[in-house]
Amino acid sequence: MMKDIFLMGLDALRSHKIRTLLTLMGIIIGISSVIMVSTAGTSVQSFVEEKWNIFDPTGMVVGTGVATDPPKLSFNQVVFTNNDIQKIQNLPHVKDAAPVGIVVIRKISVRDSFLKWRSAPGSTLYASSSILLDVLNLKLISGRIFQEGKNEVVITESTALIFGKDKPLKLNDFIYLSRIDGRLLKAQIVGILKEAGDESIINQFMSASIIGPVDPYYSNYIGSNAGGILHRVTAYGLLYVTATDKNNVENARNEIIDYLNSGISDAKKYKDTRYDFVVITQEYIISKIEQVMGVINMLITVIALISLGVGGIGIANIMFATVTERTREIGTMMAIGAKRRYILQLFLYQSIVIGLIGGLLGCILGASGSAFVVQVLNNYLQELGGGGFAGTITLIYPLEWFGISVVFGIVVGIAAGVLPARKAAKMDPVVALRYS
Amino acid sequence: MSNGLIIETNSLTKIYKTGKVEFKALDNVSLKIKKGDFIALMGPSGSGKSTLMNILGGLDRPTSGNIIFEGQNLAISSDNQLAEIRNRKIGFVFQTFNLVPSISALKNVALPMTFGGVPKSSRDTTALDMLRKMGLENWARNLPSELSGGQQQRVAIARALANNPSVILADEPTGNLDSATGVQVMEVLSKINKEGKTILLVTHDSSLKKYANRIITMKDGVISERK
Numbered sequence: 001m002m003k004d005i006f007l008m009g010l011d012a013l014r015s016h017k018i019r020t021l022l023t024l025m026g027i028i029i030g031i032s033s034v035i036m037v038s039t040a041g042t043s044v045q046s047f048v049e050e051k052w053n054i055f056d057p058t059g060m061v062v063g064t065g066v067a068t069d070p071p072k073l074s075f076n077q078v079v080f081t082n083n084d085i086q087k088i089q090n091l092p093h094v095k096d097a098a099p100v101g102i103v104v105i106r107k108i109s110v111r112d113s114f115l116k117w118r119s120a121p122g123s124t125l126y127a128s129s130s131i132l133l134d135v136l137n138l139k140l141i142s143g144r145i146f147q148e149g150k151n152e153v154v155i156t157e158s159t160a161l162i163f164g165k166d167k168p169l170k171l172n173d174f175i176y177l178s179r180i181d182g183r184l185l186k187a188q189i190v191g192i193l194k195e196a197g198d199e200s201i202i203n204q205f206m207s208a209s210i211i212g213p214v215d216p217y218y219s220n221y222i223g224s225n226a227g228g229i230l231h232r233v234t235a236y237g238l239l240y241v242t243a244t245d246k247n248n249v250e251n252a253r254n255e256i257i258d259y260l261n262s263g264i265s266d267a268k269k270y271k272d273t274r275y276d277f278v279v280i281t282q283e284y285i286i287s288k289i290e291q292v293m294g295v296i297n298m299l300i301t302v303i304a305l306i307s308l309g310v311g312g313i314g315i316a317n318i319m320f321a322t323v324t325e326r327t328r329e330i331g332t333m334m335a336i337g338a339k340r341r342y343i344l345q346l347f348l349y350q351s352i353v354i355g356l357i358g359g360l361l362g363c364i365l366g367a368s369g370s371a372f373v374v375q376v377l378n379n380y381l382q383e384l385g386g387g388g389f390a391g392t393i394t395l396i397y398p399l400e401w402f403g404i405s406v407v408f409g410i411v412v413g414i415a416a417g418v419l420p421a422r423k424a425a426k427m428d429p430v431v432a433l434r435y436s
Numbered sequence: 437m438s439n440g441l442i443i444e445t446n447s448l449t450k451i452y453k454t455g456k457v458e459f460k461a462l463d464n465v466s467l468k469i470k471k472g473d474f475i476a477l478m479g480p481s482g483s484g485k486s487t488l489m490n491i492l493g494g495l496d497r498p499t500s501g502n503i504i505f506e507g508q509n510l511a512i513s514s515d516n517q518l519a520e521i522r523n524r525k526i527g528f529v530f531q532t533f534n535l536v537p538s539i540s541a542l543k544n545v546a547l548p549m550t551f552g553g554v555p556k557s558s559r560d561t562t563a564l565d566m567l568r569k570m571g572l573e574n575w576a577r578n579l580p581s582e583l584s585g586g587q588q589q590r591v592a593i594a595r596a597l598a599n600n601p602s603v604i605l606a607d608e609p610t611g612n613l614d615s616a617t618g619v620q621v622m623e624v625l626s627k628i629n630k631e632g633k634t635i636l637l638v639t640h641d642s643s644l645k646k647y648a649n650r651i652i653t654m655k656d657g658v659i660s661e662r663k
């Protein structure tokens with residue numbers, strides 16, 4: 001019975017194709033914008049989480065700068081001592097702390113024979129400990145990690161090619177690094193890192209292309225005249241720290257800030273009072289981006305909901321018109337034995353079908369529309385990166401939103417159809433039959 | 437039901453109120469309809485014949501009085517009970533044919549069976565039989581708009597017969613047809629009557645009297661019958 005009435009409803013929709021199509025449009029537009037918003041949102045979000053994953057989710061950068069929101073790092077304060085690193089390492093929610101000494105390299109040279117040298121313009125050497133690789137999510141593709149106190153470095157794949165693709169630097173090769181102060185540092189390549197630089201925006205400008213131990217490559221001293229005697233203490237401008245786990249990132253951050261601002265930290269003594277200690281967590285970066293995206297998502301969602309509402313009103317409107325137009329038909333159906341609830345079902349099914357088909361077509365249109373949007377975003381990203389930044393947003397369809405949208409279409413159909421269908425079902429058959 | 441009584445009304449009265457004005461459309465109508473009757477209900481417009489037909493057909497309830505349809509008092513039946521009576525025991529034929537325009541002739545004929553919960557296969561067989569009886573089996577798949585007026589009315593008669601009802605109520609069935617087609621339709625009804633179907637014909641066309649075996653005249657809500 002229900003099936004028969006449902007099929008009759010389909011017949012009625014089919015006999016008014018243009019009207020049905022126009023009514024569908026409202027729902028299709030609403031649903032497809034919901035799909036586009038959710039798909040674009042999910043894709044961009046996953047892109048952000050993946051590509052901005054400059055360090056482990058538990059990781060954070062400790063430095064000095066201005067503690068505004070968002071905080072600004074400045075690189076001109078070199079204040080963190082080995083003692084500080086040790087103390088931070090021992091904080092309850094800190095897993096590891098690695099210093100980062102930035103050593104600017106003027107040129108990189110190799111010695112082919114006694115008097116034959118080749119050189120290439122150098123970049124930056126990160127003097128740190130092996131922990132840094134974990135914190136930055138860097139993976140070795142061959143070789144091993146450097147040892148403290150030895151002339152060993154690991155380099156990225158692209159750095160291995162600075163002398164040309166045909167003459168790549170290999171494991172165990174020796175390179176000579178000219179420091180900006182003129183000192184020549186000899187280094188043996190012990191490991192090659194998987195390229196992460198061209199994937200990550202941060203890595204791109206931080207360009208951690210060569211990483212080696214603090215001893216012997218880093219020497220940055222600060223003078224301290226504590227107690228009237230001048231000490232020379234090794235200090236760093238940046239630290240990379242990891243928390244014990246994802247849930248304790250905020251705890252670790254607070255502990256570090258508390259420690260640094262307490263009287264017992266060396267950094268507090270050496271820091272210029274115009275600067276603050278700044279800790280930027282991975283989560284913070286992502287949360288900032290998500291905050292911005294959240295606002296955009298909300299705006300578009302509101303627009304989508306409004307258009308769905310308008311679509312629903314469109315259905316209700318056309319259903320009222322249809323019911324009025326078919327008054328005599330309703331009277332006839334009642335005369336030949338249709339119960340009131342059949343008439344109710346007949347019209348309700350029609351609006352539900354419009355909602356359902358609108359939902360499905362909206363999903364299809366939204367899916368292709370969001371593919372287009374992501375394409376446009378990718379083109380924009382390419383222009384933004386000037387070709388140097390090769391990141392692309394991968395299209396990710398949030399399947400749950402497809403389900404939600406179809407259900408939503410049906411709900412709108414029901415909501416819009418209830419009143420007209422009730423109007424039809426409540427008709428007096430005598431009056432309805434007389435209607436012209 | 438014994439002695440072949442299908443419908444019996446006792447002092448049917450129907451009063452319409454518009455504001456403070458009361459209008460008595462039916463005034464103490466007592467009537468017996470027996471199986472096999474072909475009744476022509478005649479009278480000028482406004483005489484109350486449509487009101488009587490609506491009440492006899494279970495579309496409306498009287499203000500007072502009873503109407504016993506095969507043992508069931510329609511005056512106190514619920515909407516759903518009335519719908520079932522209309523579905524199984526009454527076949528309506530309207531002046532304006534009143535076919536559902538979006539479905540085929542076959543589906544139109546099958547519609548009362550659809551509402552009656554008859555399974556599709558036997559529905560289609562019966563509907564096709566009915567159309568064949570009306571000489572319209574070749575038009576089964578056509579939409580009503582593709583049929584002539586006479587054909588549409590014959591589809592409507594087929595529909596009225598679909599559930600094998602006790603009585604056919606025909607309200608001015610020839611009113612929208614030219615006279616030749618009207619005659620055809622009346623002959624169909626006459627033939628059905630001869631096969632044993634009870635027919636109540638509402639008309640103001642006195643030329644149709646000849647098909648009926650009882651002629652009931654209405655005036656100002658009161659019936660009179662010349663025996």
